[in-house]
Amino acid sequence: MKFEIETAYSGDVYVLCADPEQYVPSALDEIQSGLSAKVKPLVEASRFRGKSGQTFEFTPVDLDGVQKIILAGLGEADKVDDRSLELYGAGVVKSLLTSGAKKVSIQAAGKDAARILLGARLAAYRFDKYMTKLKDEQKPSLETVVLVTPDVDAVSTAWMPLEAASEGTYMARDLMNEPPNVLYPASYAARIKEMESIGLKVTILGEEELTKLGMLSLLGVGQGSVKESQVVCIEWNGGGDEAPLAFVGKGVCFDSGGISLKPGPNMQDMKGDMGGSAAVVGAMKALALRKAKANVVGLVGLVENMPDGNASRPGDIVTTMSGQTVENQNTDAEGRLVLCDVLWYAQETYKPKAIVDLATLTGAIIVSLGHENAGLFSNDDTLSEQLTAAGVSEGETVWRLPMSQKYDNLLKSQFADMKNIGGPAAGSITAAQFLKRFIKEGTPWAHIDIAGVAWKSGDKDATDPSWASGFGPRLLDRLVKDNFEA
Incomplete structure (x- = not known):
């Protein structure tokens, strides 16, 4: 059209x-x-x-x-x-x-x-x-x-960046709506690679490279699938020599729950468990199309969580890229096992000025906030305020929830540095506390749990006609526009 x-x-x-x-x-x-x-x-x-x-x-x-x-x-x-x-x-x-x-x-x-x-x-x-x-x-x-x-002339000038942002939303919706037999880690990575045509630099890391890097936590999630796990790095360099802002997205292309198998009803929706990565990819497209005057890198961890004979088991202990060990008590709490390695790699490789990660991480966030707001967790008040303002400006709203050492204590394990679940209480918060352990001291970081807003059936407004909402690209683009451009 x-x-x-x-x-x-x-x-x-x-x-x-x-x-x-x-x-x-x-x-x-x-x-x-x-x-x-x-x-x-x-x-x-x-x-x-x-x-x-x-x-x-x-x-x-x-x-x-x-x-x-x-x-x-x-x-x-x-x-x-x-x-x-x-x-x-x-x-x-x-x-x-x-x-x-x-x-x-x-x-x-x-x-x-x-x-x-x-x-x-x-x-x-x-x-x-x-x-x-x-x-x-x-x-x-x-x-x-x-x-x-x-x-x-004035309206056309205003329309140009909005059109770019809408292209990002379209991209995110397309990726989420694709069936999992079409969109799996390698095919997803290939689609991202095509975005080099609009000026992005795309690097794809396969399982051999990820093993050498020590991303054993991410690889453990994907080891039950015949589809090779991938990490894709997308760079936009529009801001000179300054350190980049980093976006990190969970890209579980299908989440069966693994050995901790999900119930059958509505499992088809788990093709959308890569919604965080779709938000990051869509945002990078928007930034490139409008030629944002900023340095931004988007990183997505792409895996399938499947329950074959080689799948990770409850009780397995994995060593993350950071060297910290994790006892996997529930293989359906896999997104954080993907993100922790990608977050560490982002910091080691790009030394970013700040990190924002997005993930369809917990069902608990839907209990807390329903389908109207994404959950926001952060170690930095300024970044949190910037994201909140950007969300209000673009209608992709976030709501900040608390974090503290008392919640962190729920992740203690008898056998490893931590376990990957914290029990039935405060599930979204303990997931964020887990991720925080992989953020280096002094790095502003925010985690956005989009499980309640990434897709939605039933009543929706006219701007959102699809099962996949495409939440995220407009939020991230506005964050960059208002706070990180030269």
């Missing part, structure tokens, strides 16, 4: 903003002289009053090629923000995507009108590549969305 910014209306459908102060927009007269006066009695007779979510449609007379004009309520002007603009654009696309209309023009609304296009693009996402029996009326007809504004 094409997204354009123009000064004039064109296409099959015109959409004009309305609000409670002016629910019959004067902009109608720009389309046809006297049109607002003609339409006003019809609008007055209806219950349309320009409230958010309300629409009023009519078929214009003597406008060749225009199927209909829609007045769409934006709500009270003082309550309009980026989220409401995104939902406005998303609502338009959702209603017209399969309607038969091919081109829609949407009236811009204020200085932040590019957010309308962002919402429209997020809502236009589809993942139906494996659907072979769709009827014509189920297939998208909409081909072009035009944002109509008198200030094309």
Whole structure:
């Protein structure tokens, strides 16, 4: 689908903003002289009053090629923000995507009108590549969305980084939606390698290299699978000689639970257990597309957690790359065993100024926060505040939870330096405490548990039409934009 910014209306459908102060927009007269006066009695007779979510449609007379004009309520002007603009654009696309209309023009609304296009693009996402029996009326007809504004240059400038961020979201959604027989560590790494075409440097480490590096914790997770484990390093160098910011993502391409086998119902959702890595990959794509003036490295640990005769057992003890030992008491608490080695490698190799890791790490975070916020854990107040602000700005919100030595004590093991689970209480916190043991003194670090927001069935807003939400790229991109660019 094409997204354009123009000064004039064109296409099959015109959409004009309305609000409670002016629910019959004067902009109608720009389309046809006297049109607002003609339409006003019809609008007055209806219950349309320009409230958010309300629409009023009519078929214009003597406008060749225009199927209909829609007045769409934006709500009270003082309550309009980026989220409401995104939902406005998303609502338009959702209603017209399969309607038969091919081109829609949407009236811009204020200085932040590019957010309308962002919402429209997020809502236009589809993942139906494996659907072979769709009827014509189920297939998208909409081909072009035009944002109509008198200030094309300013809106176009604002749209460029938003478009890049939406590309990152699309990437993350695509990766998560793929079935696990298509997306496994090696094929995933190959997809990332293709991003060198947009200026990223990609290095793939296979099991031979990982063994030499001592990543025995990560390799232990993948040893029950016939698919080779991989670590992929993605570098964007747009900030001169400064130390990079590091993003680290959990990439368990399928999580059966291993020997600690998960229950069968809904196990198919475990193809999404690589959502943290998808967020990192999507963010790196966004940064490259908008040519961010910062140095950022993204690292993802890609494994499958499967239960064959060679699989890691409860009771096994592994030595991590850091030299610390871990007693594996539950093979379904595998994500932290992947992340600990990649976090250590990131620090050893890149000496980053700060680290943010993302993972679909615990079901406990859903008990705590539901599906509305990701859980945030950090050793640094400034980084935590930066992430919280970035999340609010982009609608990918995080909520900080506590950490302390008392929680850390729950990880004590009789036989190794630590165990990989802390018991039934505070499961998300003890997972974060585990990861903190692999962060070097003085390195600002944040862990984001996205298990509750990476995918969601049921009621979702129009910007999020997919099983996979694509959470993360916009959050990370905004973090870089607001705090780490030159």
